[in-house]
Amino acid sequence: MNKQQAYSAFWSEFGVLAFEENSVPTQDVLKAMAKDMNLPSDRYIAYQVLIDDIDHPVFPTASIYDKSSSWERADTLANLISNRIQTMDTIRLDNGRMFITKGSPFAQHMREEGDSSIRRIILNLGIEFFTES
Secondary structure, eight states: OOHHHHHHHHHGGGSSEEEETTOOOOHHHHHHHHHHHTOOSSEEEEEOOOOOOTTOOBOOEEEEEEESSSSHHHHHHHHHHHHHHHHOOOEEETTEEEEEEEEEEEEEEEEOTTOTTEEEEEEEEEEEEEOOO
């Protein structure tokens, strides 16, 4: 698996649709995809893909979007992601490994301009790529 595929594999582990932030589909397509995959259509993750060489850490963000009147589901998903990062090993790549850590602050509630029913949580990460020894 290459670096881009590793990002996709990681973000797809959490039971909601996940997209590279520049590839989030329209709401109609999102709903159809969710239905086809038997996943919720009212929440998704949009993540950055930042790539660099070995010994050059990158600090991408991801956002949880949840159409809800409460922060509960979004917070639960953020906590699930936090726990996964804390307990996971590295992700094996074709030519090395990818190591994910939590940034600081890890999670931040944000207001979504234009739609007050959307709960958005921005997640900060640290990622390092290294070769296997």
